[in-house]
Amino acid sequence: MKWTKDALWAGAVLAGVYVLTVLQGPPLEFSGFALIVVTCALLAFRRRFPIWVAFGTMVGCGVYYPFAGSAGPLLATFVVALYSVAATGRLVVAIGIAVLAMAGIVLGEAASPVRHLDNISMFMLVGWLVAVIALGAVSHGRRALVAEAEKRATSEERLRIARELHDVLAHNISLINVQASAALHRTGQETDALTAIKQASKDALRELRATLGVLRQVDEQAPTRPPGLGQLSDLVERTRATGLAVTVDGEPRALPAEVDLAAYRIIQEALTNVTRHASARAVTVRIQYDDKDMRVRIDDDGHGAPGGGFDEGNGIRGMTERARSVGGELTVRGGATGTRVSARLPIGGDL
Template sequence: MHGPRHEESLSGQRRSWRHGARADVLLAAAVGVFVVLTTVVGDGDPVGLRAVPALGWLLIVAGSAALAVRRRFPVATAVVTLVATSVYYPVVNPDGAILLTLIIALYTLAATGRTVAAAVIGGLAIVGSAFGEYGTDASPLGDAGMFLLVGWLVAAVAIGGFVHSSRREREEALRRRATEERLRIARELHDVLGHNISLINVQAGAALHALERDGRGGPAADALAAIKETSREALRELRGTLGVLRQVDEAAPTGPAPGLRRLAELAERSRAAGLAVDVETDGEPAELTPAVDLAAYRIVQEALTNVTRHAGAGRVAVRIGYGRDDVTVDVSDDGRGAGSRAGTGSGIDGMRSRAEALGGTLEAADRPGGGFRVRARLPYGGRP
């Protein structure tokens, strides 16, 4: 079964189709009136009207009416207008502006992405006109008229092709922005949920260990074991589903987003998981752009998550340094070093991609005195 959004989309498509069909009918009527006027109004007749034979009326009506379905059947429309035009000019007198129907049909054909078909049909029209002009003794157009005819047909195809390319670029840009926004939202979910579920897992494990150490089991221990196992499975599924999005850069969020102003709150949650976190700030805090502020927060968050899950550390030092042109983020722990982080490559790569997307750098390595260190430099444009 289809949902409400699917039905709404189909309804919108039907309304758009009906609107386009009405517009094409009006265009066909307007072009038909114009062709008739340019055909019957002339200077040779005393009353200003020229007689048009039945075949001429048939061709004018056929060529103009074909435009009513130009977007639904663009190739057929182009063929009909080509035949009507090719028969009218060498056979029917007086001349008129029926060529306009072919020009509009060629433009429509190219604008719908059928540039090759438009070029072929336009080429046939040019070849036929050249044969009638230079292959016979009639020469109805002359060199100037032939030049204008070729120019109009080529321009119709070229403009239609340009319109199609521009429309494709706009649609591609809209799809790209929509995709980037979905990826940005998914990445934020990965960062936030991964951090908090990791803390739930660690806290449940710590509480379960304390109960088992004291010889207390029962329903509480079973519940904690279930919470630990469920959170571990949730983390595994989350990483499998969204982990690849860690490499994707995103634009600055349009609404309120986490930043270094919430660093104390982040540290407090890590302390609740049993990790001693010291937060220091060097230099005078600067006004950061939303993108830099968010990246700095996420780097600290990911680093603390890795420490909580892998390092076996007891203390972590978080230092935020504000320079003249950049802000530095330094997260150092006293854990087991890089050897305990075999499964965190995607996390470190994600932090590095955040820094590099803003023109910064990130280093992650063992500390000489033991433990592990993550240090990022994020340029923010400098102080005024």
């Protein structure tokens, strides 16, 4: 595709140079026409071999003007080639080629008995060369910024999806593990444990399909709406099924989608870590709001050793990243009487 565009661009330049040359000067001889065709044709290779094309167009112009004809804008081919060199990031090379071209013009004018370019024309030519090199450098910088932004956006999206997958799988698989252990060790509770396992696995598959649907971008019947505090009651019930006493203080309310998801995932991860690591019997989830922020606090009565007994690898780091992603902050404090997870998430002043 790029080859076709470059070939069309070279053809357009050839047509323009030829027409203007015929209109401006005396009849064009075959040698002059051949030089115009060859020099313009080099532009078809300007992306693949920008430096060689710049030298080739410079030589073509250097032969054409003294020997084949003084009229016509063939110099435009060298200008385009010089821009292409600068646009690839080879700024020093482009400046060197421009200096070499100007040196050749100055020496040619000095050696010629007839002056072809006056001082004003020489100054304008230098200005054009400086301008096209600057434009090429700006174009290269803009493309580099766009590429970096796209790379950063891709990395952030991968990180977001990784967090979603971790939160979905860690929470639900932890519940399945706890209920499976209950089914093995608690006589008479097998049915309840298996029911909880069934529900947890169903929820895990539903959220996993919703997350992967972002990658597949296909139309599915599975719900793709991200979870939020509206599903907090379901989350609490699933956690209670493990035998953990969970109390909720505060009601969900309308929130920005990103904050709603972050608050839900922080509570989910905190409950998951309590279930897996803290050996707690009771957990309290508190949700509070003010004009600009919401605060989420999860307290448990487990073995609150330094670090909270939490998953240092992904648990605390994942919750911290959730809070920071929406401009908030998170702290975890552990002690002999339990662990406290506190998060502040900005919600704006219009809620």
